[in-house]
Amino acid sequence: MADVNTTLLLIPTSGERSELLNHLDLSAVSMKGWTCELCGFGLVASAAATMRAIQSQQPARVILAGIAGGLSDAASVGSAHWFDQVICDGIGVGEGEQFASAESLGWQQWPGTDEALVPAVGDRIDLSRPKNLSGEDLPEARSEANTLISVCAASSDGVMASRRGSLASTNDHDGVIAEDMEAFGVAMACRMTSTPCMVVRGISNAAGDRDHSRWQITASLRSVADRLMQLN
Numbered sequence: 660m661a662d663v664n665t666t667l668l669l670i671p672t673s674g675e676r677s678e679l680l681n682h683l684d685l686s687a688v689s690m691k692g693w694t695c696e697l698c699g700f701g702l703v704a705s706a707a708a709t710m711r712a713i714q715s716q717q718p719a720r721v722i723l724a725g726i727a728g729g730l731s732d733a734a735s736v737g738s739a740h741w742f743d744q745v746i747c748d749g750i751g752v753g754e755g756e757q758f759a760s761a762e763s764l765g766w767q768q769w770p771g772t773d774e775a776l777v778p779a780v781g782d783r784i785d786l787s788r789p790k791n792l793s794g795e796d797l798p799e800a801r802s803e804a805n806t807l808i809s810v811c812a813a814s815s816d817g818v819m820a821s822r823r824g825s826l827a828s829t830n831d832h833d834g835v836i837a838e839d840m841e842a843f844g845v846a847m848a849c850r851m852t853s854t855p856c857m858v859v860r861g862i863s864n865a866a867g868d869r870d871h872s873r874w875q876i877t878a879s880l881r882s883v884a885d886r887l888m889q890l891n
């Protein structure tokens with residue numbers, strides 16, 4: 660029998676999971692009634708794994724946590740951020756400067772259900788905002804409007820990262836500050852099952868930086884753990 664009240668914490672890889680669990684107060688997590696599962700690496704595995712986990716656990720909400728590449732000064736290496744929305748790059752036509760997204764071509768990635776119970780999805784999915792232990796919006800969540808971009812292949816250099824960072828919509832509060840490889844897939848599975856989805860990512864590296872000696876995975880996941888422990 661599924662426990663319909665749990666929070667399902669999804670983490671892409673076992674390396675991220677063991678590092679993150681090192682920094683979490685595990686007794687507090689267990690008292691909150693959270694369960695934790697891997698969702699795999701990349702958009703396809705994460706969407707499929709999320710759907711499978713939701714169907715078996717029927718959680719009240721899903722939280723995706725892990726590392727990401729920073730695309731702006733607002734996402735410094737070692738920091739962690741909640742995201743208000745996730746967009747995806749690479750589903751459409753062409754690549755690089757020639758890329759045209761599915762939605763810009765008039766295609767929905769998911770057309771929605773006839774009964775309109777599950778709305779259509781283009782290139783963007785809104786995420787749920789975090790609440791504090793009293794059930795109120797976290798102050799920082801109200802002042803930030805962060806967008807995460809989910810990609811099939813990580814940025815390989817600064818030019819690629821800069822193009823992705825400039826995919827923000829028109830106003831400054833809507834900036835694409837980081838890239839990952841799972842959030843859009845997880846959010847799509849959540850949308851299709853009407854499950855609230857929250858995403859927190861620690862910035863392990865500047866997107867496009869392939870020198871792993873500069874990455875700060877431990878510090879970024881410690882910051883993620885701090886964010887998670889503020890939740891109810």
Ligand SMILES: O=C(O)c1cccc(C(=O)CC[C@H]2O[C@@H](n3cnc4c(=O)[nH]cnc43)[C@H](O)[C@@H]2O)c1
Nearest residue numbers: 671726727728813814838839840841865866867869
């Ligand atoms: O070898 C490389 O140069 C390289 C560059 C970026 C990412 C990787 C990974 O194998 C990590 C992918 C993994 O972690 C998330 N992540 C972390 N940093 C980034 C990034 O800069 N761009 C996209 N994804 C990133 C991602 O969600 C995956 O789970 C290797």
